[in-house]
Amino acid sequence: MAENPDDVLHVEGGKPLNGTIKVRGAKNFVSKAMVAALLAPGKSVLKNVPEIRDVHVVSDLLRLHGVDVDVDGANGIVTIDASRVQLADVADVDTLSGSSRIPILFSGPLVHRLGEAFIPALGGCAIGGRPIDFHLETLRKLGATVDKEHKDGIHITAPNGLHGAKIHLPYPSVGATEQTLLAAVLAEGKTELSGAATEPEIMDLVCVLQKMGAIISVDVDRTFRIEGVKELQGYTHTSLTDRIEAASWASAALATHGDIFVKGATQPEMITFLNVFRKVGGKFEVTDKGIRFWHPGGDLKPVAIETDVHPGFMTDWQQPLVVALTQANGLSIVHETVYENRFGFTKPLVEMGATIQLYRECLGSLPCRFRQRNYKHSAVIFGPTPLTGRDIDVPDLRGGFSHLIAALAASGPSDVHGISLIDRGYADFRGKLEALGADFD
Known part of the structure; x- marks a missing residue:
């Protein structure tokens, strides 16, 4: 070719x-804040958004799930309305498989909104092992059932809903910390996450979730404590x-x-x-x-x-x-x-x-x-x-x-x-x- x-x-x-x-805004934060908008049946506005391909990949993934996304690249504003979330067609989701590692973070929000999620094969840069084992183990501890047998990806369900749990990360993985935050904020009960990553982009995600109605405290020993709430609302936020x-x-x-x-x-x-x-x-x-x-x-x-x-x-x-x-x-x-x-x-x-x-x-x-x-x-x-x-x-x-x-x-x-x-x-x-x-x- x-x-x-x-x-x-x-x-x-x-x-x-x-x-x-x-x-403009941080690549490693903006895409996660866009996923967070899935948690609330309403409108969210994210500002200082860079014109990068990751933003368009996440926008397309959200649209496949029935979410309205408007990207104003010139002014760096993304408006997301997640009032009508639906399951995406597996074939459609697969078209984006390999484009990004973001889809795994859809798991918690989709399970909360729809009771299930499908995650395609994941892409990203070839710089070393970035296994999703931490992600899947976190979801299991919160009460999710993870089916890895699907030939094109992973099917995740939560027949009894997600519930709080004690989770320890053997390495302060950024992705697994984000996964836990996004899944635990609407889980029933309290979640304690120790050994967490505390990067500035994660703390900005905590700020977004708090604006949405989440209750999250952070200790100096890399421990997050999340008290699950019944519902969240949309946010307006300017990215770091x-x-x-x-x-x-x-x-x-x-x-x-x-x-x-x-x-x-x-x-x-x-x-x-x-x-x-x-x-x-x-x-x-x-x-x-x-x-x-x-x-x-x-x-x-x-x-x-x-x-x-x-x-x-x-x-x-x-x-x-x-x-x-x-x-x-x-x-x-x-x-x-x-x-x-x-x-x-x-x-x-x-x-x-x-x-x-x-x-x-x-x-x-x-x-x-x-x-x-x-x-x-x-x-x-x-x-x-x-x-x-x-x-x-x-x-x-x-x-x-x-x-x-x-x-x-x-x-x-x-x-x-x-x-x-x-x-x-x-x-x-x-x-x-x-x-x-x-x-x-």
């Missing part, structure tokens, strides 16, 4: 990115800014010796990233309207970082930053503790001239699930090394944007293939590149 020419970006690198861009996209552009400024003002970026969710950005030698200025990131000249400094769940250094931050670290003067070490295969994106960087070595050992102090499990989950980056443009195939969302940064920082031309993957999480990135003076077509 011939490649779609719109899926290839020709980049002439070696030019600093300078200018102002605006970042996407801290991953903001950090990606910050890394682009560093890698290209540029100066980028990211309108909408906020400090509280980015404190850990900002500390590392400063240690590397980058400069930033926080204002009421956003954060300015720039390369001040001189040598960048090597760092040792370990990814971790919030409030640690976010796994989605490390890939763009690794590109900048190829230009630091010395040896940097990155220990990835969240996804075991996240360093697959480094191979094209090496082919462009970077010196990056991968190791199976844990090169860090954090307890790591991947110790002695044969995954290359630690990277040593030696710099500075000049990068030279080449043909690149985008492997996944964050790795793809990192390759784009490398192409922009490299001398000479690069053809970046498969850039439609980047559309999943970076709204209008071509328009933003143009605003920053990038040379591409």
